[in-house]
Every structure is written in structure tokens, then in C-alpha cells.
Amino acid sequence: MTTTLAERDAGTRPEAGRAVITGIGVIAPNGFTTDEYWDAVLHGRSGLGRVTRFDPAQYPVKLAGEVADYDVHAYVPGRLVPQTDQTTRLALIAMDAAVGDAGLDLAAMPSDQIGIVTGNSVGGLEYSQRELEKLWSAGSNHVSAYLSFAWFYAVNTGQLSIRHGLHGPGGVLTGHTGGLDSVAHARRYVADGLPVAVSGAIDSSLCPLGWVIELTTGRMSTVTDPARAYLPFDHAASGYLSGEGGAILITEDAGHARRRGARPYGEIAGYGATFDPRPGSDREPGLRRAIELALWDAGVPPAEVDVVFADAAGVADLDRAEAAAITAVFGPRAVPVTAPKTTTGRLHSGGPALDAATALLSMRHGVIPPMINVTDPVASDRLDLVLAGPRETRVGAALVLARGDGLNSAMVLTAP
Amino acid sequence: MAMFTQADLVGYMRRAAGEDESISLDGDIAEVTFADLGYDSLAVMEIASLAERELGVRLPEETMAGVETPQQFVDLVNEQLPASV
Numbered sequence: 001m002t003t004t005l006a007e008r009d010a011g012t013r014p015e016a017g018r019a020v021i022t023g024i025g026v027i028a029p030n031g032f033t034t035d036e037y038w039d040a041v042l043h044g045r046s047g048l049g050r051v052t053r054f055d056p057a058q059y060p061v062k063l064a065g066e067v068a069d070y071d072v073h074a075y076v077p078g079r080l081v082p083q084t085d086q087t088t089r090l091a092l093i094a095m096d097a098a099v100g101d102a103g104l105d106l107a108a109m110p111s112d113q114i115g116i117v118t119g120n121s122v123g124g125l126e127y128s129q130r131e132l133e134k135l136w137s138a139g140s141n142h143v144s145a146y147l148s149f150a151w152f153y154a155v156n157t158g159q160l161s162i163r164h165g166l167h168g169p170g171g172v173l174t175g176h177t178g179g180l181d182s183v184a185h186a187r188r189y190v191a192d193g194l195p196v197a198v199s200g201a202i203d204s205s206l207c208p209l210g211w212v213i214e215l216t217t218g219r220m221s222t223v224t225d226p227a228r229a230y231l232p233f234d235h236a237a238s239g240y241l242s243g244e245g246g247a248i249l250i251t252e253d254a255g256h257a258r259r260r261g262a263r264p265y266g267e268i269a270g271y272g273a274t275f276d277p278r279p280g281s282d283r284e285p286g287l288r289r290a291i292e293l294a295l296w297d298a299g300v301p302p303a304e305v306d307v308v309f310a311d312a313a314g315v316a317d318l319d320r321a322e323a324a325a326i327t328a329v330f331g332p333r334a335v336p337v338t339a340p341k342t343t344t345g346r347l348h349s350g351g352p353a354l355d356a357a358t359a360l361l362s363m364r365h366g367v368i369p370p371m372i373n374v375t376d377p378v379a380s381d382r383l384d385l386v387l388a389g390p391r392e393t394r395v396g397a398a399l400v401l402a403r404g405d406g407l408n409s410a411m412v413l414t415a416p
Numbered sequence: 417m418a419m420f421t422q423a424d425l426v427g428y429m430r431r432a433a434g435e436d437e438s439i440s441l442d443g444d445i446a447e448v449t450f451a452d453l454g455y456d457s458l459a460v461m462e463i464a465s466l467a468e469r470e471l472g473v474r475l476p477e478e479t480m481a482g483v484e485t486p487q488q489f490v491d492l493v494n495e496q497l498p499a500s501v
Binding site for chain 1 (some may be wrong): 431432433434437445454455458459461462465468469497
């Protein structure tokens with residue numbers, strides 16, 4: 001008899017092989033630590049503002065969510081400073097926080113029993129731009145040999161695994177859904193017998209090179225008021241704002257976590273991923289099927305989902321499509337829908353990882369953080385948006401949604 | 417031109433490849449291998465590249481492959497520097 005991966009993972013098995021999250025490391029525009037970030041989203045404190053990392057004057061988009069300046073030498077080993085882009089430095093910081101939060105002594109574990117898979121969508125663009133400028137202006141002998149890997153999507157997985165001596169299976173998942181896909185892949189590692197797998201994603205592309213690449217999407221908001229620029233599901237939706245950061249999540253076998261006395265935030269209960277039909281097709285986008293796959297995989301009926309963390313594109317037609325998928329599965333105004341990313345901007349692959357972290361924090365603290373700035377929601381979306389401050393409620397199951405170009409991912413997380 | 421010294425090299429090491437907090441570069445490191453000082457082959461390549469640009473010497477990869485210690489690095493650079501005037 002054969003079973004699909006989803007059937008094998010569907011929760012009918014005993015504790016062994018079930019994946020829980022035991023450590024969270026957040027780094028975000030409105031919080032350098034998990035606690036800072038959680039306090040910020042609960043109070044609707046935004047990290048969006050005018051770009052300072054470079055002068056945005058000549059570009060149509062002037063706002064972003066920047067991680068606050070920090071003393072890199074206080075957080076990143078000296079030998080790694082010359083060879084790392086901001087994206088990798090933030091990942092190193094977030095990983096330290098996640099490992100500390102999990103209370104894991106990685107060095108005391110067999111190194112081949114710890115896997116790592118991270119999401120990344122742009123690599124180390126600021127580093128790349130600096131070295132390419134040297135190439136053009138000063139010549140090839142001025143280009144750092146470290147560029148050979150510092151730019152690459154897989155660099156965070158590589159540097160984190162080297163730094164922490166992880167010799168288990170490893171990988172990288174690209175695209176804007178990568179942060180969620182990586183958590184799902186870590187769950188597969190655990191199902192295959194690994195006690196611990198590091199997952200999550202950090203992205204950063206706040207440099208002119210990253211900016212001009214992203215501007216070509218035509219989906220960024222050119223509004224210059226940080227409180228009016230990124231308004232998903234609002235009549236005034238004008239596009240999204242970009243940010244940097246994300247979250248690293250320690251995924252662990254439920255039995256392993258229990259035996260060492262760890263306190264899980266929640267379980268990775270279900271996951272689904274789909275492609276959209278080709279552009280121009282009149283077929284339905286794939287998001288609804290991704291949601292249904294994730295719920296089926298989790299064995300959780302729609303009525304048991306307590307909150308949806310929306311992808312929240314901030315682009316009218318994409319918001320309509322997401323609202324349609326949510327109401328098709330849950331019914332009109334049947335489940336609270338929130339988008340704390342309105343306080344950070346969209347963090348590329350880091351965004352869905354941060355949303356998963358936020359969902360787990362909601363479970364632990366019994367409160368759903370709001371989306372901010374949205375004042376005129378589109379009534380025909382028929383969504384119960386969490387707008388006016390945090391909503392205190394038991395969160396037993398949360399659904400996290402992520403979209404990339406043509407990609408849809410959905411994850412169900414359940415309280416321990 | 418002055419001699420290239422170990423102190424000069426340590427400055428280049430710090431600039432090009434950073435410094436491992438757990439290993440001091442300030443003591444007598446002349447005969448300690450770069451590997452033991454925390455510098456892998458890529459790091460040594462970065463340091464050699466910086467020295468080439470700043471000093472106008474040629475430190476090709478084939479030659480650098482045999483350089484394992486700061487003393488060897490310093491000697492190789494000094495062989496190429498013009499004699500003191």
C-alpha cells in the first residue's frame with residue numbers, strides 16, 4: 001500500500017515524527033528581538049518610514065521597513081563580518097535568538113541529527129552591488145572573493161550551518177513563499193526521523209539594486225505617507241511596501257521536545273502548496289486549493305480555525321482573489337483575518353516565516369494582533385478583519401497564507 | 417620603501433577577513449599557521465588581494481598556495497618590494 005506524503009504526515013501517527021516549534025527568533029523593522037516585535041504588533045507600532053539605507057529621492061517608492069541600525073560587531077563574529085550581507089547578518093542574529101529561546105544546546109547533540117532549511121528570495125544584494133561597483137570602477141582585482149557565496153540564495157543556510165556546526169540535511173527554498181515552505185520542509189525532516197531542524201527565512205534587499213529590481217513588479221506603493229501607503233483589503237489599496245527581516249524557527253520532534261522539557265509554541269499540523277494557472281487563464285488561482293490542502297493535511301475543519309494570517313498583497317486584484325479564497329473555504333466573515341505585516345512591510349521570503357512566528361505567539365498569549373492603517377475595508381470582501389486593536393481570544397488553530405509569483409502556500413499551526 | 421612587517425600584515429588580515437574574537441593576533445604569531453589563526457584559504461586569498469592592491473606586489477594563487485604562516489607571507493611580500501631607498 002502506498003501513501004502520499006500528506007497522508008503520512010496527517011497526524012494519525014503517534015508523537016514520534018510530529019513537528020513542533022520550540023524556538024522563535026524574530027528580527028523585524030519594528031523589533032530587533034521577538035519581545036520587541038510582539039509588543040510592537042500588539043500595540044500597532046509600525047516600522048515603516050522613509051528609506052535611510054540609501055537616498056530614495058530619485059525613485060518612485062520612498063518608504064520601507066528597515067531594521068534599526070545595530071553594532072554588527074556586537075552580534076556577528078568578526079571573521080564573518082567581511083563576508084556577509086545584511087541578510088546573512090540578520091539571519092545569524094535571529095538564529096542565535098531562536099536557539100536561545102528553544103533552550104537547545106546544539107553543540108551537545110550529534111551534529112548529523114540537526115538539519116537546516118531556510119527560505120530566501122533575493123540573496124545578498126547589497127553586498128553584490130558594492131562588489132559589482134568595485135568591478136566597474138576599480139577592476140576585477142578589487143572584487144572580494146567572498147562575493148562567490150555572499151550573494152547566493154543558499155548563503156544563509158550555509159553560514160548558519162557552519163556557525164552552529166550542523167551536519168544534518170540542508171537546503172534552501174526560494175521565492176516569496178520560501179519562509180513558509182522551509183518550515184514545511186523542516187517538518188518533513190522531522191517526520192523522517194530528525195530530532196531538530198532549523199527553518200524560517202530572513203530577507204533583505206534595501207539597496208538601489210534591490211530597489212530597481214523590485215520596482216519592476218509595478219506593485220509597490222508610491223504613496224509617501226507611511227500610514228497610508230500599504231493598505232491591504234482597503235479601498236485605498238495602492239500597492240505594498242517592502243521591508244527586511246523575518247524569523248528563524250526551531251522545528252523539533254514532539255517527543256524529543258517533551259523529553260527534554262521544552263515548551264512548544266505549537267505544532268506544524270498541515271501544509272499545502274499550489275501553483276496558479278498560467279497568466280491570462282480564466283481558471284481560479286491556486287490559493288483556495290492550498291488552503292484546503294493544508295486543512296485536510298492537518299485534519300482541521302474550517303470551523304476550528306481561529307485566525308487567518310493573510311498574504312495581504314495590498315494590490316486590489318490580488319486582495320480580491322485572496323478574500324475570495326478565504327470566504328470560499330470559511331464562509332463570509334466567519335474567521336478573524338489579520339495582517340500584522342502592515343507594521344513591517346512585506347519581507348519577501350522572511351514575511352511568511354514571521355507570520356508563522358506571529359501566529360505561534362498569538363497561540364501562546366491568547367491574542368490576535370491587528371492590522372494597522374486600514375480604515376475603509378472593501379465590504380464585498382466579506383472578511384472579518386482584525387482592525388481596531390488586538391483581539392483577545394483563545395487561538396487553537398491558525399492558518400498562515402503566503403503567495404509569490406504564481407505560488408501559493410498555506411500552513412495550519414495548532415496549539416500544543 | 418620600508419619593510420613590510422608582521423604588524424602591517426595583521427592590519428591587512430583584520431581589514432580583509434576580520435578577526436576571530438577567540439584568537440589573539442597581537443602575540444608572536446609569525447610561525448602559527450593561518451588555519452590555526454582562524455583564516456581559511458579564501459581568507460588568505462582576500463588578504464593577498466588587498467596586499468597586491470595596496471603594495472603593488474604580485475601574489476599569484478600558485479605562489480600563495482605554499483604560504484602557510486604570517487612569516488612566509490611577510491617574506492614573500494618583502495622579496496618583491498623595492499629595496500629601501
